[in-house]
Amino acid sequence: MRNDRAALTIKCPACSRATPHRLLYVKNSCNILQCRDCGLGRTEVSSFDPLAYYDEGYFSGRQTDGYADYRGAEPVLRREFAGTVEFIQRRKPRGCLLEIGCAYGFFLDEARRTGFEVSGIEPAEAAAAHASDLGLNVVCGLLNEATLNSFGTLDVIVLLDVIEHLPDPQEALALLADHLRPDGIIVLTTGDFGSLAARSTGAHWRLMTPPQHLWFFNRDSIASLAHSVGLRVESSDHPWKFVPLSLIAFQAGRMLGRKIAANPAGNRLAIPVNLFDAMRVVLSKAPPCPETSHP
Known part of the structure; x- marks a missing residue:
């Protein structure tokens, strides 16, 4: 249920200033707030340990x-x-590529096969160990300056x-921008909080899963966030995605309050899915402002 009580003024990372936020609803005992200026949604949670959660x-x-x-x-x-x-190679055919949250290294291994020099960061120990067993350069830990x-310097993040x-x-984006080469790109995917699916389903949106998801971006807020750290949006779209049937069943079960275990057949089979509520965004470094000439 939406709640239109008096707005709370807090700092918005996308707007880079304190802005009024309204309480949208409560989900999983977490308040879900939204910036009234850029539309960025956020989870209010007292404590959350990613190293403990992502195991x-x-x-x-x-x-x-x-x-x-x-x-x-x-x-x-x-x-x-x-x-x-393949999508990345149309913009950057080769170079040094870093994946944040690389899980078991499957994406990095595919990128390595095409000639990229790859590396990754992954907080889950078992996943990072499996990626290392594939011969990948993966650091187990969180994104920070020391790790980066x-x-x-990197061509693709x-x-x-x-x-x-x-x-x-x-x-995080500011750190990544500092380690990006002048002609490099950042490719990210995330849910689109401004999509019809997100707006029509509200607290029941499939990606509304706090405290796992702490932020809920739309196109305006991701563009504002990028601009705040010297990046710009090169492109954004809602791509189709091949999703394992086991994951579809698992997520459907969660939404229905039931736990559906994966099975081998569901893992092997996939269908193309696009609810147009997940966006893919390409960021690059914004050109420096031209110097003002004086007569």
Whole structure:
């Protein structure tokens, strides 16, 4: 249920200033607020430990808001990731690529096969260990300055359904921008809070899963966030995605209050899905402002 009580003024990372926020609803005992200026949604949560939350269980169906069986769906995921690599190569054919939240390394492995020099950061120990077993350069931990320094400057930085999980998306994007080469790009995917699906289903939106999801972006708020750290939106779209049937069943069960376990057949099969409520955004460094000439 929506709540239109008096607005609360708090700092919005996309607007880079204190703005009025309204309480939309309460979900999973968390208040969901929205900035009245840019539309960025946020989860109010007193404490959240990502290192404790994103464990092996998150990828194997033991967490309500995680994946049904990430490793079991590897062939389907690799097919989807290969398409993302192809999308990136049309903009940046080669170079140094870093993925934030690289899970078991399937995307990085697909990118490596096309000639990218790849590396990743992943908080879940078991997932990071599996990626390392594939021969990938993956650091287990959180995104921070110390971790990024080990990778140098980068041509491509990828965040696939990650930015909504980060405690401070503005600080994270600023760090990434500092490590991006002048002609580099950041490719991210996240839910579209301004989509018809999100607006019509409200607290029941499939991506409204606090405290796992801390932020809910629309096109305006992601553009404002990018601008605040010297980046600009090169393109944005709502791509089709091949989704394992096991994950579809798992998420449908969550929305219906039931737990549906993954099965091998559901892991192997996938269907193309597009509810037009998930966006893919390409960011690049904004050109410097031209110097003002004086007579």
